[in-house]
Amino acid sequence: MIIVDNIxxxxxxxxxxxxxxxxxxxxxxxxxxSVGLVGRNGAGKSTLLRLIGGTDQPTRGHVERLCRVSWPxxxxxxxxxxxxxxxxxxxxxxxxGHEEDIEDRVAYIEDYAEIGAAFDEPVKxxxxxxxxxxxxGLSLAFDFDVYISDEATASGDAAFKQKASAAFxxxxxRSSIIMVSHGESTLREFCTAGIFLDNGKAHWFDDINDALxxxxxxxxK
Amino acid sequence: MINxxxxxxxxxxxxxxxxxxxxxxxxxxxxxxxxxxxxxWLLAExxxxxxxxxxxxxxxxxxxxxxxxxETWLLIGLVSYLMFSRTAAQxxxxxxxxxxxxxxxxxxxxxxxxxxxxxxGVMSVLIAIVIGIGGTFFGVELIxxxxxxxVIVFLGLWLMGLGYGxxxxxxxxxxxxxxxxxxxxxKVLHLSSGVILPLAHIPQPYRNWLLFxxxxxxxxxxxxxxxxxxVAMSGLDISYLYKCAAVAIFFGLALxxxxxxxxxxx
Numbered sequence: 305m306i307i308v309d310n311i312x313x314x315x316x317x318x319x320x321x322x323x324x325x326x327x328x329x330x331x332x333x334x335x336x337x338s339v340g341l342v343g344r345n346g347a348g349k350s351t352l353l354r355l356i357g358g359t360d361q362p363t364r365g366h367v368e369r370l371c372r373v374s375w376p377x378x379x380x381x382x383x384x385x386x387x388x389x390x391x392x393x394x395x396x397x398x399x400x401g402h403e404e405d406i407e408d409r410v411a412y413i414e415d416y417a418e419i420g421a422a423f424d425e426p427v428k429x430x431x432x433x434x435x436x437x438x439x440x441g442l443s444l445a446f447d448f449d450v451y452i453s454d455e456a457t458a459s460g461d462a463a464f465k466q467k468a469s470a471a472f473x474x475x476x477x478r479s480s481i482i483m484v485s486h487g488e489s490t491l492r493e494f495c496t497a498g499i500f501l502d503n504g505k506a507h508w509f510d511d512i513n514d515a516l517x518x519x520x521x522x523x524x525k
Numbered sequence: 526m527i528n529x530x531x532x533x534x535x536x537x538x539x540x541x542x543x544x545x546x547x548x549x550x551x552x553x554x555x556x557x558x559x560x561x562x563x564x565x566w567l568l569a570e571x572x573x574x575x576x577x578x579x580x581x582x583x584x585x586x587x588x589x590x591x592x593x594x595x596e597t598w599l600l601i602g603l604v605s606y607l608m609f610s611r612t613a614a615q616x617x618x619x620x621x622x623x624x625x626x627x628x629x630x631x632x633x634x635x636x637x638x639x640x641x642x643x644x645x646g647v648m649s650v651l652i653a654i655v656i657g658i659g660g661t662f663f664g665v666e667l668i669x670x671x672x673x674x675x676v677i678v679f680l681g682l683w684l685m686g687l688g689y690g691x692x693x694x695x696x697x698x699x700x701x702x703x704x705x706x707x708x709x710x711x712k713v714l715h716l717s718s719g720v721i722l723p724l725a726h727i728p729q730p731y732r733n734w735l736l737f738x739x740x741x742x743x744x745x746x747x748x749x750x751x752x753x754x755x756v757a758m759s760g761l762d763i764s765y766l767y768k769c770a771a772v773a774i775f776f777g778l779a780l781x782x783x784x785x786x787x788x789x790x791x
Contacts, residue, residue, distance in 0.1 A: 315790060318701065358630030361786035375628050386555055398547030401535050401630045467681035 306356060306373065306450065306482075307331040308506075311352055311365035312409035323330065325351050327504035333497075335449070340491035340512050342519040343501035349484045350376075350454050352501065354503040356482060357452045371449035377439045378454030378484075389419065389438050392427060396442050409445045416441035418464075419480040440468055451475065457490075467477065470472040487510070488516055544631050548623075548640040553675050556644070571611075571652050572659070575603050578721065590723045591748075591756035596665040598748060598755075602720040604653045605747040608682035609689075609740050610715070612645045616690025617707070620788060627789050634788040635781040638694060642687040649683070667751065674750035678763060682743040684770035691777020698788055718744055725758045736760050739769035 313326040333339055340353040341349045354360040355367055357376040375382060383392050393413045397406045414423050417437040422430065430438070436459050445450060457468045472481060472494050485491050491498070491512055498515025500507045502522055509515040532646075557564050582595050590598040616638045623637040660667040666777045669675045697704050716722060718740040727735065735741055738757075745757045781788070 318789065357628075359628050359790050375630065382625060382626055384551070384555070387551070387558075391554055391558075395547050395551050397542045397625075398550070399540075399629055400782070401539065401543045403543065403546070506622070 305335050305370045305481060306334070307369070307370070308356065309365050311353060311355060311362035311367065313360075313362050315513075317392070324504050326355075326501075326506075329365075329506040330498065330506075331506060331508045333450075333480075333482065336480050337497050338495045339482045340475070340495035340498045340515065341482070341484045341501060342472055342491070342498060342515055344447070344523075346499040348504065349501055351368070352499075352506070353454050353484060355453050368482070369450075372447070373450045374443045374448040374452050376452040377443050377456040378436070378455050381439075382426045382442075383435060383438065386426055389417065389423040389430075390414070390424055390451040392438070393445075397445070400446055402446075413438070413441040413445050416444060433461055433464065436460050437464055440464075440471070447479075447480055451479060451481050453481060453482055453485075458485070481504065491516065532700050533612070534664060538678075540631055544633075544636050548626075548632070548636055549644060552640055552644045556648075567648065568652060568655055571607060572656060573604075575600060575656065578603065581683065590727055593665065593748065593752055593755045596660070597667060597751065599721070600656060600660055600665060600667060601748050601751050602718075602744050603683060604656055606715070606718060606720045606740070607647050607652060608646075608679045609686040609718075609743070611649055612642050612686030613689040613693070613711070614681050615641045615645045616687055616742040617693045617697060619690070631787045634785065635691075635778070638691060638781075639687075642683070642690065645686075646683050650679070654659070658694065668762055669751040670753050671750040674763075675747055678743050678747045678766070681763060681770055684774065685739055685743070685766060688770050688773025688777055692773055692780060693769070695777070695780040695784055695788065699784060704779045714738065714740060717741060717757070720744060732758070733760070742766045774779065 306332050308329060311326055311329050312324060314324045315322045325522060341352065343349050343518065351360070353376045355362050356369075357373060358367070358369065359376060365487070371470075382394070382396070387395070393410045394406060397403075397409045402409055407446065417423065417434075417440070419430070419434050419437055422434060423438075426439075427438070429437065436456055440456055457465050471491075475481070481494055483495065495512045496510075498509045498512035500509065500515045500518045500522075507515070507518060509518065534613050556567060578597060582599055588595060619635055619638045619641045623632075623634075626632045626637065627634065629767070655769055657667050693707050697707060717724075717735050717738045719725075719735075724732065724735055724741070742761050742763060746763050746766075748755050749757045749761070
């Protein structure tokens with residue numbers, strides 16, 4: 305279960321404090337419920353994911369994670385460009401406290417990412433698709449209760465998307481996903497509930513279809 | 526999918542220790558694998574720059590400083606300053622270099638600074654040993670009369686570098702353009718530390734002003750420890766270096782605690 309309690313967030317910009325990205329967002333994500341986030345570009349979807357994942361802290365309010373939550377996957381974040389895929393994988397295993405079975409996990413990640421010899425090349429030489437393959441493999445190597453995906457599969461090819469969607473499905477029995485995606489079918493496929501972000505406020509819908517409809521209506525205005 | 530026993534969640538301490546371990550190895554690998562022979566350059570760069578300084582100084586025929594040969598005087602000064610400056614620079618730049626890793630909530634900004642300082646300490650000691658052996662081989666007197674004092678001074682300078690970096694990293698991260706000011710500050714520190722300029726004969730009251738610089742105390746004390754007959758600056762106090770380092774470290778850690786959230790969003 306994840307409790308988001310009245311969070312506000314704004315960033316510091318070059319001209320002092322920026323405008324509020326999130327203003328009083330509250331909701332509770334029950335266990336095993338997968339949630340899709342929808343909203344315009346710049347509505348604060350990625351910000352909200354970062355706050356849920358603990359990568360960033362809200363300006364006000366707090367987030368309680370009563371389960372194991374992954375880091376937000378997507379856009380090649382969390383990878384050090386000058387290091388190889390293998391070295392990055394080892395780093396992530398170590399910070400998650402898996403020094404003993406590091407070999408197994410790195411082997412699993414290498415096997416899952418399917419990027420061949422590039423696994424031993426620096427990450428900065430990777431294409432964005434290869435980065436998402438690596439990131440995806442990384443997060444699947446650990447048992448999280450909630451996986452956070454910020455368009456994690458957007459830059460993958462068809463084969464990878466298929467593989468990712470199979471992985472998501474196999475997870476659904478014991479884990480859930482919080483995802484941002486601009487693909488409606490992806491959201492409908494994996495998410496039961498939805499959150500529509502608009503003007504710094506979050507609107508919770510028990511059905512993802514309702515969230516998508518609300519988003520559509522707001523666009524027509 | 527691999528399954529594990531999650532019955533025992535990790536304690537905060539064990540998370541921090543595994544993060545430190547991972548960061549230390551990661552930093553070491555990054556430094557050593559930056560090129561085909563990165564580790565050679567890591568040692569060669571300071572040694573070559575010291576060689577150039579040595580050459581310039583001997584060409585302008587400065588033979589003796591305070592009763593010590595110029596070679597010894599300069600090398601001890603440069604190696605001691607290295608302990609401070611390399612650590613300070615690396616720690617100051619740690620936030621920028623490790624931004625990508627703050628995605629993982631286990632990694633706190635201050636962790637990356639501490640591990641950089643640790644790695645830099647190890648490397649600076651290695652460089653000092655290589656220069657000590659190499660210099661002795663070429664007939665420069667570098668074997669200290671009081672080795673323990675040298676160790677104490679080096680440790681103090683390293684701690685000072687850590688403290689300086691802890692404070693400046695927060696300042697550079699939160700205040701725009703402060704990096705430019707810090708560049709000037711480090712130049713002033715360098716010149717007022719007596720690394721390349723003999724400061725013992727600067728007239729009063731300016732000499733007493735220089736004594737406010739803790740790094741100067743460390744460097745002159747190191748020279749004194751290598752050769753007790755060296756005519757060092759008066760008013761040296763190694764404990765002043767340690768006091769300044771302690772204040773800087775505590776202030777820096779406090780800043781990191783206070784601004785932890787803001788530093789995450791850099």
